Amino acid sequence: MKGNHYNIPVEATLEVIGGKWKVLILCHLKNKKMRFSELQKSIPQITKKMLTQQLRELENDGIINRYVYQQVPPKVEYSLSDIGETLREVLDIMCAWGEKRINNQA
Template identity: 50%
Template sequence: MAEWCNTEVVLSVVGGKWKLLIIRYLLLGTHRFGALRQAMPTVTQRMLTRQLRELEEDGLVSRKVYAEVPPKVEYTLTEVGESLRDIIGQLDTWGSWYRELRTPPARDDEQSTSDS
């Protein structure tokens, strides 16, 4: 087996479009599947299910099923998942900085036409 660098290990666990967002929402507390879908309306049900299963398999998310009809399932971060709190906070800060960096300043001619 080839030796992975630490960054590859991280990406194998939290890489992809949805996993960090799922973790970010679960940092706010326990959520049901429907609440996660509402928080991320562009994720498909199939993809969210798959990502949650992978996060559970990797030990970042725990899944609790209640014996009710209809079934009730809740997702919570494990201690390992909670350990990403500071890292996700730093990524959020960096994203804000990067968005400002990439947002073009308003042009003078746009302002003068709106003043007319």
């Protein structure tokens, strides 16, 4: 991210959490640690390939942690990292806004 030029600060945020799937993944992870299969069931429209890609990008950006348990069969869990936790307030506000919008359309 160093050396990138942004016209407005929100561009730096969107560079990390922008797109169709990342915010959905983060909203699920803000509530609890989840395994890949749990995330996939929670977001049925996402393909395995896309979920894998988005999780890797979020991990590379330091937003989520990937913990591999040394057992057979392998077990992997994802959770918000300390940096990811700093997005909690933003995610909560987005969820509340969406809930109000849904309720106003009913």
